[in-house]
Amino acid sequence: MDAMERRVFLKRAGMGMLAFTVGGADVLMTPGQARAQGVPFRLLKAHEAETIEALGETLVPGAQRSGVAHFIDQQVSVSPGEALLEARQLNVKPPFINFYRAAIGAVDRAAEARSKRRFAALAGTEQHDFVDAMRQNKIDGWQGPAGSFVYLVLRSDSIDVVYGTMEGYEALGVPYMPHIAPDKRW
């Protein structure tokens, strides 16, 4: 990593933030802050973000408020080498947006086939039952990446934003103990 890249990287990591676009300019903030401020999505469409938030919240309580959709949206908008998504370790082929679009489409198609509503519009217990069936590849007529894999990736993303940050550790009373601290909650 050269000096310029390192300065930018360390600034972001040290501040614990990602670059979100506000009013045409890149602003560093956490995904939770981006959500709270209503930062527009870069690549995700509104209904796609809605599905991700609903899925994330079903998988890990708190994922919606922690900005799971803004996290994924920001990460799929940068080059694969810059991305911090677990998808990277799970051999998902870039561009990563293709996987998320396919996953969201599969979830919503299956939800509509089962309940005539998109996933985000299902009741809480229905969402829970849907995810439980999805993780076991037990949804008839499923079309898209395997349900168990969609579960794994989205669950990992939700764990990242809820538990994987300094704030997440603090909430659980776990000492973070960093060498190089992402000192603003990342």
Add this chain to the structure above:
Amino acid sequence: MATQEKVDAVIVGAGASGSVFAAVLAKAGKKVVMMDNGPDWQSSDLISSDIWGRRVKPAGAPFILEGKHPVSMGAQGGWGVGGAALHYFANFPRLLPNDFRIKSEHNRAHDWPISYEEVAPFYDKIAHEIGVSGDAAAEELWRPKGQPYPMPPMRTFRNGQVWLKGFEANGIRMVPAAVGMNSTEFKGRAACIYDGWCHVGCPIGALANPLVTFLADARKAGAEVRAWSTVTRVLTDTSGNKVTGVEYYDRNHEKQVQPASVVVLAAWAAQNPRLLLNSATDKHDKGLANRNGLVGKYLMTHFASGTNAMFDEDVQNHMGTLGAQYMSYERYGKSAHKGAFGSTFIVAGSSIKLSGLGGLANTRPDLFGEALHAFVKRAVKNLARMNAFGEEQPKIENRLELASEKDEFGMPLGRIIHSYDDNDTALWNANFEEGLKIAKATDSKEVWQGRAAPPTIHLMGGTIMGTGAANSVVDSFGQTHEVPNLYCAGPGIFATAGASNPTYTIFALSLRGAEHLAKNWSSVAG
């Protein structure tokens, strides 16, 4: 296309094996260039975070992963200077004598063309060169005597100690784990502070990654590290009998040629065969060093049988090292388990961070929602785990071949086909059964295992060593049988997998190969 000034050696890959070759050759006065396709990582880039730690791993590595048990490329591989050894756990068990003669002793798999006794001096040299903590005398329960390690064992924590009762009840002797970490300050590098972030890179240099060991030595001796340089072909002369350098793309995606007297491929077990196959010419129509068709064959991995347990006490699982506190070769005999052939290496005690594939939340991948949250709240205090690593037997069907799809440089992707057989899964299951017995003999009342599918940990083979071209791609030094000034280095040259974490052996074999090359330079380089 530009042609660079000729150098003595070009080394493809700046990870564990490449950095050893670079250091040895540069210290011998050779002009060395190392190529790596990713960033030039520095210690200060290694942020303590599972999320940021993913940056040092491949993103969309140019491989198609197939078979019943596809290789875990993203989690295992490296990307950029330092390679996979930038984020390894630094468990430093060595192979044992029985690994080198499986064919002779059991009429299975392959013998290595060398014995344990020929490698052992290099294990000792590496230990004193880069720093290993452990208790060599204790390990000598299972292996021939060698030199003591330069540092005493690492500290242990309750997350490791809670397992000892279970091991003892099952007749499994545990000894301090040998690790490539500093239990005390070593050669100006700091001692470990046990914060458990080993897997995302150790920026204080307490863990022996290439940046603070051989790569630093190589740079000091004048080796050039050329980051963002993607090698696509090894070039040969018109006779086909000598390599003349490599073709690569620089960070601006401009094609370049780097002439060299010797080429060392140190780009990992997957990329080395991909490069050899993509370097075909009319004299090497099946790929370089591949007249026997063995390039890309016999890829091997390890499978882990992990056992998790919840304890009533706070086991401090946020602390320690991610590798292991205790280890055992008690089941390392190839026939240690009835009905399953192969070695098993056992470890216990590790830090467990919250997120990430190996993190705490993923020990119960079936849980989500409030059930997951309730589990996480308990597990952050009470969860500990042990692991048994099993040896996959080499199979010629597990292979890398070139695909028709191409990467951004026009180079065919590698297709990696990998499946375990019934014997491998039998050993995986036998280790689970024993793990259960061990855990049930501890004070834990809640024990579980994840048996969805055998994982693929580490990657070895693909350019295996042997006695000659009839059975292998390289000799025991990594020199290809077919082209004398072309070498392969790294886990790809392992003839069999053993059950030990591979990096200590990678370092040892690379040092042995590099010293041999330096000593015989004129006859090799011509």
